[in-house]
Structures are given as structure tokens and as C-alpha cells.
Amino acid sequence: MYSTLRAPRAPAGSSGLVRLLTSPRAARLTAPLLILVAWQLVAPLIGSRLLPMPIEVVEEVGVLALEGTIWSAFGTSLMRLAVGLGLALLVGAPLGLLLGVSSRAEAFAHDFIVIGLTFPYLIWGILVSMWFGFGDVGPILVVFIAAVPYVMVNTAEGVRDVSRDLLDMARSYNVSRPHVLRHLVIPSLSPFFFAALRYGLANGWKGLVLAEVFAATSGAGWEIAGMRDIGNAAGVVVYALYFATFSILVERLVFGRLSAWVFRWRPRQPGAARATAS
Amino acid sequence: MSADAASPPIGRGTTKSDLATPRSSHRLSRVVVYAVLLLGWQALSTFVFPPYVLPSPLLVLQEMADIVASGLFWKHFLTTIIRLFIGFAIACVLGTAIGIAMGRSEYWREFFGDYIMLTLTTPGLVFALICAMVFGLSPLGPIVAIILTSMPHVTVNVHEGVRAIPRDLLDMAKVYEVPPAARLRHVLIPAVAPYLFTAVRYGFAIAWKITALTELFGSAAGVGFQIRTEYLVFSMRGVLAWALFLVVFAIIIERFVLMRIERDFFRWRRQAFA
Amino acid sequence: MATVELSHLRKVFDGPARSVTALDDVSFEASGHTFVSIVGPSGCGKSTLLNILAGVEEPTSGRAEIVEGDRRARLGYVFQAPRLLPWRTVIDNMMFVQSTHDQATRERAEHYLEMVGLADTRGAFPGQLSGGMQQRVGIARAFSIEPDALLMDEPFSHLDAITARTLRRELYSMWMATKKTVLFVTHDVFEAVELSNRIIILAKGGTLRRDLTIDLPFPRRPADDKVALMKTEVLRQFEELDLVAS
Numbered sequence: 001m002y003s004t005l006r007a008p009r010a011p012a013g014s015s016g017l018v019r020l021l022t023s024p025r026a027a028r029l030t031a032p033l034l035i036l037v038a039w040q041l042v043a044p045l046i047g048s049r050l051l052p053m054p055i056e057v058v059e060e061v062g063v064l065a066l067e068g069t070i071w072s073a074f075g076t077s078l079m080r081l082a083v084g085l086g087l088a089l090l091v092g093a094p095l096g097l098l099l100g101v102s103s104r105a106e107a108f109a110h111d112f113i114v115i116g117l118t119f120p121y122l123i124w125g126i127l128v129s130m131w132f133g134f135g136d137v138g139p140i141l142v143v144f145i146a147a148v149p150y151v152m153v154n155t156a157e158g159v160r161d162v163s164r165d166l167l168d169m170a171r172s173y174n175v176s177r178p179h180v181l182r183h184l185v186i187p188s189l190s191p192f193f194f195a196a197l198r199y200g201l202a203n204g205w206k207g208l209v210l211a212e213v214f215a216a217t218s219g220a221g222w223e224i225a226g227m228r229d230i231g232n233a234a235g236v237v238v239y240a241l242y243f244a245t246f247s248i249l250v251e252r253l254v255f256g257r258l259s260a261w262v263f264r265w266r267p268r269q270p271g272a273a274r275a276t277a278s
Numbered sequence: 279m280s281a282d283a284a285s286p287p288i289g290r291g292t293t294k295s296d297l298a299t300p301r302s303s304h305r306l307s308r309v310v311v312y313a314v315l316l317l318g319w320q321a322l323s324t325f326v327f328p329p330y331v332l333p334s335p336l337l338v339l340q341e342m343a344d345i346v347a348s349g350l351f352w353k354h355f356l357t358t359i360i361r362l363f364i365g366f367a368i369a370c371v372l373g374t375a376i377g378i379a380m381g382r383s384e385y386w387r388e389f390f391g392d393y394i395m396l397t398l399t400t401p402g403l404v405f406a407l408i409c410a411m412v413f414g415l416s417p418l419g420p421i422v423a424i425i426l427t428s429m430p431h432v433t434v435n436v437h438e439g440v441r442a443i444p445r446d447l448l449d450m451a452k453v454y455e456v457p458p459a460a461r462l463r464h465v466l467i468p469a470v471a472p473y474l475f476t477a478v479r480y481g482f483a484i485a486w487k488i489t490a491l492t493e494l495f496g497s498a499a500g501v502g503f504q505i506r507t508e509y510l511v512f513s514m515r516g517v518l519a520w521a522l523f524l525v526v527f528a529i530i531i532e533r534f535v536l537m538r539i540e541r542d543f544f545r546w547r548r549q550a551f552a
Numbered sequence: 553m554a555t556v557e558l559s560h561l562r563k564v565f566d567g568p569a570r571s572v573t574a575l576d577d578v579s580f581e582a583s584g585h586t587f588v589s590i591v592g593p594s595g596c597g598k599s600t601l602l603n604i605l606a607g608v609e610e611p612t613s614g615r616a617e618i619v620e621g622d623r624r625a626r627l628g629y630v631f632q633a634p635r636l637l638p639w640r641t642v643i644d645n646m647m648f649v650q651s652t653h654d655q656a657t658r659e660r661a662e663h664y665l666e667m668v669g670l671a672d673t674r675g676a677f678p679g680q681l682s683g684g685m686q687q688r689v690g691i692a693r694a695f696s697i698e699p700d701a702l703l704m705d706e707p708f709s710h711l712d713a714i715t716a717r718t719l720r721r722e723l724y725s726m727w728m729a730t731k732k733t734v735l736f737v738t739h740d741v742f743e744a745v746e747l748s749n750r751i752i753i754l755a756k757g758g759t760l761r762r763d764l765t766i767d768l769p770f771p772r773r774p775a776d777d778k779v780a781l782m783k784t785e786v787l788r789q790f791e792e793l794d795l796v797a798s
Contacts, residue, residue, distance in 0.1 A: 022385070023385075024384045024385045024387070024388040025388065027385050027386070027387075027388035027389035028388045028389070028391070028392060030389060031389050031390065031392065031393060032392075046412060050411060050412050050413075050414065051411075051412045107307050108307050108310070108311070110307075111307070111308050111311040111312070112311055112315075115311075115315070117483075118483065118525065118528060118529065118532070119525065120487045120490065120491075120521070120524070120525070121487075122487065122490060122491055122494070122505070122521075123517070123518075123521045123525075126505075126509060126517055127332075130327075130331045130332070130514055131327065131331060131332070165631070165633060165635050166635055166637060168608070168635075169629070169631060169635040170648075170649075171608060172606050172608060172627070172629040173628075173629065173649035173697065174651070175648060175649055179648065183637060183640060183644075183648055184637060184648075187637070187639040187640075188639075190639075202398075202399055205399075205401060206401040206402060206403075208401075209401045209403050209404075210401065210402070210403045210491075213403065214509075221401070221403060224403070224404065224407060225403070225407065225495075228407050228410070228411055228495070233411055236407055236408060236411055237408070239404075240400075240404045240407075240408060243400050243401065243404050244396050244400055247395070247396055247399035247400055248392075248395075248396070250399070251395055251399060264677075265638055265639045265640075265677040265678075265679060266638075266679055267677075267679030267680060
């Protein structure tokens, strides 16, 4: 009786192995495996100057890791990201607060923000290279420009979202202003501040590496473009893998763990989704 | 909320950011914004930067006119647009299919989940470089780059849409024996449409940028290629002119095509569209 | 001993289309260990009356206040929705509304949490509690500041009948134990009869139409004959006034 109620995952009579392979848990591994296989099959057809073979990439990982530039390159980029993002938060958060409380300010800023979100980082990269030459200033400025609209928009959203009901409740109990700020307003803002941080970081990073191609002589963006210029295809792929690893680390460790801690008070929602769109 | 309609909530009198401000003030502030930007640009180019570093708006406009007059505009702009639309169309179709698959099956969610996360967070530069490298001067470079970077945005939003399908409304329609075609048209599609729309918007915003970027690194024609050419001869005038062609094009599509569709079809949605 | 005083209270809201009179010349007094229910249809100004007494809205004319001796009374307010801070634990929510934050206050807060039987949930987040439990915390919170009087705005209207019945019993015991003045807004006539010794009926347009004394002994069992008869009587008064029309 009970067996008929359970939806079968694999055809009846199939082995446990097949069932394991078609289970969702295996899906996560199947995807990269398929990519690897396809890569191995396609690469010889295109030619290793254009698309390196997987084994060449593995070799190059070792070469670059030992040589050391790749580490300092990412280090430099991260430093610039941190500075630019810090500035974006410092400037963007108060401005976002202002937008949240004043509808006139919001109407005024709206189009600036749209332009800020639309204008390609490529052009910013070229412009700052003209203005500031090669160095740290250009890339940091581009991080700022890329991140600030996201910080502003999310902070404003957070301010607008503070629960009127809870504020009324605090007011009816005559809770002191500092307490309301500390225990009501700020915790209410924290998910939005988190989003501001997250999208500010993601977009700041994107703007940064592109700016480094034009406005710097160091950093991950400059290096990966350089690899391509000298025709080191494997090097390009290695750098791409490092970028990917960086993404995974940041997403999983930083935002995954941090998010779980910041939102530990939230009741469990059934079927919660994963990473969302920017 | 008390059943008492006559009493507004206790507390401060300030209202939420009012999205229903009269049209005239919106239009005015828009004009002001563009005026401020233009004036700022002019001021910077006149007083701060020399003309080869930041040319004035007029110089750039003149350059744009020259480009159009010389016929270069049509050759390169069309090249870019064609690649953009081909790539974006494929990205939309694939993205929708994957998004639906992910919405309905945990297996596909797991299968594509990591890839989506990676492509959303990896800088476009990486994709542009690799595609330019692998496909060389062929138009496949930009097209594949668009598919790789734009598709995840479409997928994520379609996925959201599928998850948001109102099961209770569908059940209600079934109970009243509403035929499947009518259910599709009046329940499913209106429910998913806003997400599809957001998907297209975000996807498009990424697509045109990545096209230009990939062309810059590996093409013999197109707006991106022209930007690189101008950059190599240090012509800021040229760089900005071509960039503006693209930006204005994007704004026109955004504002006049997409927003117009949004306004007409989604009037019933009281919430603001970010 | 807290005293509630309303004298010719009037409140008019000026809307974009027309002005709405929420309260129209309402006067009554109440003091001491009394449970007053304010009953009426939607839009009759019941919540506005509480808001004005709580000091968060100004009357258009007239006077409304709750005093304790010669000072303004300290008030506890229970809302329809629990209005707990979702990111703070139950005990932290209790502490949030206190005026002092020492150990003695904490123990007092815990004591009231025990009175509603939720001492075990002190470390839980509101999201982990059911609606009924959250509302009980809201009630405990109101009582825990040891106010001079309590204002309650349809606190049970969002709960299912069984939970509401349980909470009504708890509210009654707390009222008997603490001997406060309670002003209780509700649209449910039967609930009013079960809980209060005085029922004030407001009509749409905000006029005070009846001021009834419910002279039945406590505790009141809902199924009791006398209580049932009283319910019918009050309901008849309600219908006599034809309060739905406007």
C-alpha cells in the first residue's frame, strides 16, 4: 500500500547506481563533469592556441601559482575593491536614507540612478584612464561609481520598508529614541543593508576588473587581459578559474554564512530559493 | 488593521515615498537631470580637462554627425545590433526553457544552480576575453558571450515567475471547469508575464554591454571594434561618440519600447517596477 | 486608581473628497477596577477613541484623557496584530518597552510571561511562535509595564475562535489579578458581554448611543444561562439602534 504512494525516481527495477546518478544531489556534480567532457572533446578541434586543453590549464595553474603574480594581482584588486566599496557605503548609505524619507529627493535622483545603472563600465574604465592615467585612483573610482547606485537604491528601499505598525507600537509605549533606533530601525534596515553590500560588491567587482584593463598596470583585470595579449590562452583560462573560485568563496562563505547569521530570526520558509538575480 | 475605516494609523504623519507624484513634476525633474549632466560635462571639459582628455558635448555631437555622414555608422552599428539581437533572442529562448525546467524540477535546479550563480557574479570581462579568444574575429564571439552572460538573468527571473504561479487561482479555475486554453491565457500568462518582462529587461541591459566588450577584444567590425580603434589613436572624441550611439540606443529601447509595454500591459500591478 | 474622562469629544477627518466624522460629542467616565467594552460597526471611531486617549492623535474638539491622580496615566496598548519585533527574542521584546532595564525589571517581565504560560518561550523568536502565542506575548507585554490602564484594540479578532476563547480567559484572570482599568474595543457583542462590566455602543458617525452596565457576577462562563440571556438582550439593543444604516 505505501509503496504506491511514493513517486518513483528511476524506472522500476533499475539499479541503485542509476538512481543515485539521476538524483538531484548528483546533478550538482553532473553539470561540471559534462562541461569537462565537452571541453576535452571540443578543444582539440579548435586548437590549443585558442582554446587550451584541460590538462594544459592544470599545468598552467601550477605555473602561475608558483610564479606568484596571480596572488598579488588579486590582492591588489581586492584592496581597490575594499576602498571603493567602503567609499560607496559611506556616501551611498546616507544618500539612500535621504531618498527613502523624501519623495522629492527620490524623484530628483531617480534618473541619475538609472543612468548610473545603465552606463557601461567599459566607458567609465576608458574615461578614468584618460583622467587619472594608470594607478589605483581610476579603478577605485570606477568601483565607487558602479556600487553607489546599488547602495543608494537598497538603503532607500530599507528606509521605506520600516514597519509603520512597529513604530506606532514603540511610540505608544514611549520607548526612547535611541532604543527605537537601535532595536527597531537598524535591525529592520539590516536585510536591505545586506543587499546593498551584496550588489554593491558584485557590481563594484565587475567595474573594477574592467577598469583595471585600461586604467592600471596591475590587478586581476589587467593580468587577465595581459594574458590574452601575449597569447597565453591557458593563462586566460586559469585566471577565469580564479575569478570563478573567488565568486564561489564570496557567495558561499561570506554571504551564505553571514546571511544565515543576520537572518537567524526568520521563520523557515518552505522551498526557499537560492542565489537571486542582481 | 482595525475595522475602523475612519481612523488613520497612529504615529507620524509622513507618508511613504509617493510614487503617484503628478506627471508634470516627473517630467520637469527629468529635464533638470539631463540639463545638470550636460552642464556638468560642459563645465568639466571647459575648465578642468583638456579637449583630448574630455571633449565638450558639442565636439562629441559633431563627431557623431561625421560618423553618420561618412557611412561608418551604418556599417558598424548594424553589425553590432544584428549580433545583439541574435544572441539575445537565443539567450531568451534558452533562458526561459531552463528557467521553467528549474522551476518545476529539483534536479534541474541543482544542475544549473551553480552555473547560474557563477555567471551572475563573474565579471563580463572574463567572458568577453574568453569568447574573443576562442572565436577570434567571428561574430560567434559576441553571440556566445551574450548567451553566457545574459541567459542566467533570464533564467533566474523566469524561475521566479514559475515559482510564483498562483496555485490557488489555478485550482479555482479547475474547479469551475475553465478550459485549459483560457486558464493559460487568463491565469498562467498574466502571472508569469511580469517576471518574463523583468527577465527581458535585465537580460537586455547586460547583452548590449557584453556585445560591445567582446567586439572590443576580438572583432573586425562593430561598435566595440570602433571604440577600440578610437582608443588606440587616443581619440576620446571618437570613443565617446561611439559609446553614446550605443547608450542612446539602449536608453531608447529601455524607455520607449520596454517601459511603454510595461505601462500598457501591467496597469493592474499596483506595485512599483524597480 | 486610574480615571478615564471623555468630555464632548469630537474628531473629524478631512479627506480629499469629503470629511468624515469619527467621533461626535462622546462623553463618559470610568475609573478603578473596571472593564469597559466599546462596541460598534466599522468606521464608528472606536480605534480613533483609543488613539486619542493614548495621546497619538489630537481631538478636533473636546477632551479625552486618562489620569492617575494628578498625572497622566501610564498606558499599556494591545493591538490587533501582535506587533512584536521579529528579530528580537520574546524576552527582549518584553524588555524593549520597559522604562528601566535592570534585573528587577527583567524578573518582572518574566513574571508576566509566566502569567500567560509562555515562560518557556523567552528565548524564542516571534517567528517560531503561533499567532495565538504571539498575541499572548503582546498581552503580557502590555501588562508587564504595570500600567495604570490598558487600551486594547480588537486584540482577538485575528485569531480562531478556540484560541480567542482561551485568551479571553487569560485576559480575565490577569485583569482580576491586577485590578486595572481596561478599555476594550471590539465589534463582537458577545465577546463584550463575556468580558466587561460596562458596554458603550457607538454608532457610525461616532455618536455614543448606549452606555450599558452588565451586572453579572464574575467569572462568567459563556454557556451560562444568565450570560446567554444578557447576550441576547445586548444584541437586541444593538439591532434596535439599527446601527448598520448610515
